[in-house]
Amino acid sequence: MSLHDDAVLVLKEYEDQDELRGLYLDHLAAHADGMWKACEAGHLTASALVVDPERGRVLLTLHKKLGKWLQMGGHCEPGDATLADAALREATEESGIPGLTLLPGGPVRLDRHPIPAPCHWHLDVQYAALAPAGAVEAISDESLDLRWYRYDEVAAVADTSVVRLMEATRARL
Numbered sequence: 001m002s003l004h005d006d007a008v009l010v011l012k013e014y015e016d017q018d019e020l021r022g023l024y025l026d027h028l029a030a031h032a033d034g035m036w037k038a039c040e041a042g043h044l045t046a047s048a049l050v051v052d053p054e055r056g057r058v059l060l061t062l063h064k065k066l067g068k069w070l071q072m073g074g075h076c077e078p079g080d081a082t083l084a085d086a087a088l089r090e091a092t093e094e095s096g097i098p099g100l101t102l103l104p105g106g107p108v109r110l111d112r113h114p115i116p117a118p119c120h121w122h123l124d125v126q127y128a129a130l131a132p133a134g135a136v137e138a139i140s141d142e143s144l145d146l147r148w149y150r151y152d153e154v155a156a157v158a159d160t161s162v163v164r165l166m167e168a169t170r171a172r173l
Helices: 002-014 018-030 083-095 149-159 160-172
Strands: 041-050 057-063 072-075 109-114 121-130 143-150
Touching: 002 018, 002 121, 002 149, 018 041, 018 109, 018 121, 041 083, 041 160, 057 083, 057 149, 057 160, 072 083, 072 121, 083 121, 083 143, 109 160, 121 160, 143 149, 149 160
Parallel strands: 041 121
Antiparallel strands: 041 057, 041 072, 057 143, 109 121
């Protein structure tokens, strides 16, 4: 099964955000290359909020290009068999934490946001990744900083998309 086919199945099974989910599915139906950065009409991305539920905190990265505190994530790559694989790979690479596991139940949220030309949109499929006990983060080349934030601190440092992802993750936990 191709990554494109996996994304269609994942989105068909996702039971929330009907209008946005439909937009993602329409995009994939119209663009055979809709999974890849080269698709100038927009492309799917995969991200994961790294969570330490025992300590009531999330790990955010200070994005190098955007200068914002965000969840880990990015573009799908040819070696990714599934969207979940892409999200877990991105979370592991950007957090430096081995042994992350995705929260069961598939994506937690969808978030569509504009990006600079030549592409116009990221259609982000957002997961949550559970940090193993005693996890120690390690900054990557893609980040300016990594920092753990208590749940009640996130709204003061991150935008509403990250806050919504955290809230949806906590509801699923």
